Amino acid sequence: MFGRSRGWVGGQGKSKNIHSLDHLKYMYHVLTKNTTVTDHNRNLLVETIRSITEILIWGDQNDSSVFDFFLEKNMFAFFLNILRQKSGRYVCVQLLQTLNILFENISHETSLYYLLSNNHVNSIIVHKFDFSDEEIMAYYISFLKTLSLKLNNHTVHFFYNEHTNDFALYTEAIKFFNHPESMVRIAVRTITLNVYKVDNQHMLHYIRDKTAVPYFSNLVWFIGSHVIELDKCVQTDEEHKNRGKLSDLVAEHLDHLHYLNDILIINCEFLNDVLTDHLLNRLFLPLYVYSLVSQEQSEDRKINPQVSLYLLSQVFLIIHYQPLVNALADVILNGDLSVFMPQTEQNTHKSSSSAAVRRFTKPPESLERSLEMSRHRGRKKAQKRPNYKNVGEEDEEERGTEEGPDEEKEKAKGTEASSKASRTSGDTEEIEMVVMEKCKISDVSTLTEQNITDEEKTAAAAAGMEGQRSRPFLDMVYNALDCEKEDYHALFVLCLLFAMSHSKGINPELLEKIQLPVPGQERSSYSHVLVERLIRVMNHAALPDGRVRLATLELSCLLLKQSVLSGSRCIIKDVHLACLEGAREESLHLLRRFYKGEEIFLDMFEDEYRSMTSKPLNVEYLMMDASILLPPTGTPLTGIDFVKRLPCGDVEKTRRAIRVFFMLRALSLQLQGEPETQLPLTRPEDLIKTDDVLDLNNSDLIACMVVSKDGVQAQRFLAVDVYQMSLVEPETKRLGWGVVKFAGLLQDMQVSGVEDDSRALNITIHKPTSNPHAKPVPILQASFIFADHIRCIIAKQRLAKGRIQARRMKMQRIAALLDLPVQPSSEVLGFGQSSSSSSSSSTSQLPFRFYDQARRGPAFASVDKVPGFAVAQQRSSSLSSSSSITAQSDSISTSGMSTHTTPVPAAPLAPSLTPAAQPTISLLSDTNTDSLSVDSLTLLPPADPPCLRRFSRDEAAPADTDARTTPDLKSAEDRKDILAAPEEHGTYTTREKDKPDHPDSEPAKVSEPDVTSRSREKVETEISAPDPEENLDLEQETEID
């Protein structure tokens, strides 16, 4: 688009070889003939300048004489001359593009030096372009950026003039630090960082003495203004409408922090001290920290506490520069409001200045003006500005001009090439002096702690001894942990504490003083205040209508672990552990309410486990999300991630209850040093995998042809295991053994008939996914063709039944986890499947080992006795039993609530919250059950270990019709347990009396009298089941056809 209309210069035929010295000479000729820009020659000049660029780059790459000519004729001067004629945008843009290209593409250092000599470049930098033109602005700032990328210890001398104290590249660039165009601001930041990176003492001294205060004070004001806008955005938000804008403002704040951090990690102490001073005393303390405690109506209050907590967390997560973050943390953890008061005793004469200290105020003049003033200051010393900057600055300046340079020059001689890391101590001291003086003005230990001497330490200790000094900030932080109504503030507090405890810049002693958890530190005590509050958060999270988000809970768990785990030891006090157990118990009760026989529950249960373990909370990412700045909401329509909002609807409430349970369970186990043996329900290492070799003697195998979607055929044997179906090939070496070619979970399988082929089945197995929105990915999608339709039906039933059974068994394990009486699931087991019932009971006890047995024994036996029964059975059972269970478990939890939850909010150590060891885990192994009964059964809710045991008794029972009735009775008895629970729940003693009856259950006891009317109904439904069942089966068949 550019060239089409402009190509006429080349069109004149003078460009036989555009890239040659001759052509450059011709261009030179054109320039000399057109020294004045007019409307007529403008186009010609632009094309000439453009061509010169091209030739120069070509020359740099191919022919050095080109550059010589350019320099010899001082052609750069022509450029300047043209520029100064106010020749208009068109020419300006071309010149800037040329300069960009020149400095970007020049590869020879000598060429670069040539270009930079004569100060022409500096003249161009200070030229007053029309910066209102966005294109000129963009080219100009890119030009500066390109130049800054060329800066090093040698080239810096072309830009920084020691004698005149000029550094146009830097001072011109920073004038745009708050330009409305983001790309320009980014370029400015790049330029400054490139400058600070150059290790040149003189230049850096200049930066500090002449520019640092104006620049940093304006920068800090700019950041603070954004923060206030951000706060306003939060305040004025309705219905989360400001989320888009808010997330930009948050990202902007993060950009600023990262920028500050990038400056600080260059580790130029010169600048860091000035920057730290400004950040602390003009931004973080007066704006962020002060807002934590100031009254709402107070004029001083700038932002809301939740915003300031959020922003402070970001500060600690991103910035680790010790003098800064340590001082900041010290004020938050130890400081009081005196930090913000002028210190009268110390400096009456300087009171005006100290009053200005620690205020978030607008710099009295623009950066541009400040720079202007500072440049002229050397000449007009008398003219002093009446502003806060004078105080520190003049001291500095005097140093800078009087003793500074001399000292520096001496040093410079010796340590010209000294690396940044080893800046001479003299320098450091000098700066420190300046800073210390400032500190004196402004009181407090903030900055002094960067180099604590022994005296200071004792002094600090003494200060600590002063006793119950008020700590308003810390108090606020702890108080905000209250989640009774909502966890809006609590989440931020947790993040802040987490960020502080993980900060590399904070002195561990500082944290230890108030017993904040430092990860990986040995310790013997912890902060009771904090731990109790954390446990209270957990208690609230476990309440049915708790307003605690999952992220909050997860963070509380993290912090609690950090607090009470010292190395591998857990130092938690019994009373706290008991409270925690109370919360865990509560979460168990909560989850019971949602426990249903429905298929989806199992899937949710496993999904939640997967997504919780695969995506542990990342606090840094959490704190990058602006959406948590708005009050917690429940609706997923906001697009806010599930863990960062409250649940919406029953499914999400279930998911939430599951997660709360997982988290508290994991926490409880870890604190008690017990391994997790029950979760996940399926461990990958326990599953049959491809290429496993199995003993399939006595297993039921069905030969089939597997035709995958892409038409590949294979002869396989179908075997159905407890949790999996597998396709095997005969093992060549051992008779009766098979090699697994494919294995998939039965629970994720879908089987359907094939329309026009009664011998074939379509089978799909989906990969379990933790993302509910992701499309399920099939790991198997194939049609299975059997020898005849009988075998086909058998296979279908076996798979269908296997699926139900696999799911049922997992549900039973969940029930066991929840201390629910294990549903005997007589429906499936009742078919005389002794072998699988054995495996299911052993599953409950030895969850991961049943495969060995299953594989050894005739695992696949006797599935096909009652064709089509299983499917319908399952349906009827889910119709009848699940609904009743729900009702019952509801009543349980209501009763549970009455006994457990009411005291919770009142006191953290409510006696009802202190049951001892928890039964769930121990329930499942006999030894533990025994030990339990000794010390803690008095407090146990109906645990029903006997159910499990009785179950294992079934193992021995013959698989006949008896087996079918016993479980029914048992189920009745189990239900009775549930029914009984509401009355008995509060009074555990009665339960305890029951206890002895249960173990080694005599079947006689569990008989007619115990069967409630409800369970009779149940039995009836079961008996009548075959009827609808057949119908259903028929229906299914017709569907298939």
Place this chain on the structure above:
Amino acid sequence: MAYAYLFKYIIIGDTGVGKSCLLLQFTDKRFQPVHDLTIGVEFGARMITIDGKQIKLQIWDTAGQESFRSITRSYYRGAAGALLVYDITRRDTFNHLTTWLEDARQHSNSNMVIMLIGNKSDLESRREVKKEEGEAFAREHGLIFMETSAKTASNVEEAFINTAKEIYEKIQEGVFDINNEANGIKIGPQHAATNSTLSGGQGGQQAGGGCC
């Protein structure tokens, strides 16, 4: 000068893959590609027309700033489109794409259009990365893909314009919030058209307003 929208692009990819050359090739047709001249630029702008609308593209090369976390972060955030470039004659530049992409996805706004570009397609004899591989990578990550040559200018035009089209479509669909400049999209100045009538006319923005 007048434009309906301004789209900000960034160019990312390993050093030496020809990012700045692509940029210059696209933004300034006057620099004809020549075999013995490698020339590039870090910033460029150009007007294009999509759907009868004048759209200005502003392209920022991010080269040389990788060492500062704050800078890369900000760049990604401020752009509506990104050209992710690798060199088809250097396998390693292709292997690094995942890292680049992760970075981009993490820092950019989720609507940013990313175009994958296999550059130096003129050097067929030294090719190390098959076109199909590039296509597969793009498909897998939901990117638009194209092989270009800054040397012969082949496909350069298309690469930038197709990206712009995609952004434009997203605007039409209402996915982009155009009132929010942080997205890298700006609505054109309302009356710019009437102000810059003096000299240039329609010959591109360089020729636009010769008057200031």
